[in-house]
Amino acid sequence: MAGEYRAGHIPGALFFDIEALSDHASPLPHMMPRPEAFAVAMRELGVRQDKTPGHIR
Secondary structure, three states: OHHHHHHHOOOOOOOOOHHHHOOOOOOOOOOOOOHHHHHHHHHHHOOOOOOOOOOOO
16 A cells, blocks of 8 residues: 555655554544554654654654
């Protein structure tokens, strides 16, 4: 899926896999995970609280 994403999006755009991040314990699809898990996923993407928008990495 990441390859398909790269082929159809702006160069340098980040791929965010909502399926991988979703709370799989929930019976509903794509529910938000615990805040701690979300924070880890955002850090792995390069999103930080101390950076201004547009300068993610």
